[in-house]
Amino acid sequence: MSEPTTNHNAAQLRLLDVIRALAGHEVFGRRLTDLAADVGNPEPMVLRDLQALASKGWATQDASRLWRLGPEPVQIAVQFSIGLRAAQAKVSEVEQRYTRLPG
Incomplete structure (x- = not known):
């Protein structure tokens, strides 16, 4: 039997990492800086991920610019x-x- 191929898109996997980094912070939210550090990617990249998630209801940002799961x-x-x-x-x-x- 052959090994399964690991043809995973890095951006898709990163989105899952961002979702995991948001989980458990629904009440107080998280700063972009902290999320980027947890995910291990630059803030602009994580911000694009958060905006993509927000467009589908998976993330939300409040007036204080804190992010949480949507x-x-x-x-x-x-x-x-x-x-x-x-x-x-x-x-x-x-x-x-x-x-x-x-x-």
Whole structure:
């Protein structure tokens, strides 16, 4: 079996690094300088990434110029949670059906 190719786009991978650097700072936000240091890229490059993320709801900047995650990743997480609860309810229903004592 051959090795999987690692044909990953550096900009796409950097976006994921920026998202990770934003995570956990939703209340107080983060400065561009700190994000750039965490990601290990120049501020202009990280700023372009943040602006791209903001255009799709993945990042937001407040009046103090602090960055935080936008609503999009949280909404995706909520959708995942709703789907998981629905699956758990279905499994519970099947379990109830098959574990009742005959009678």
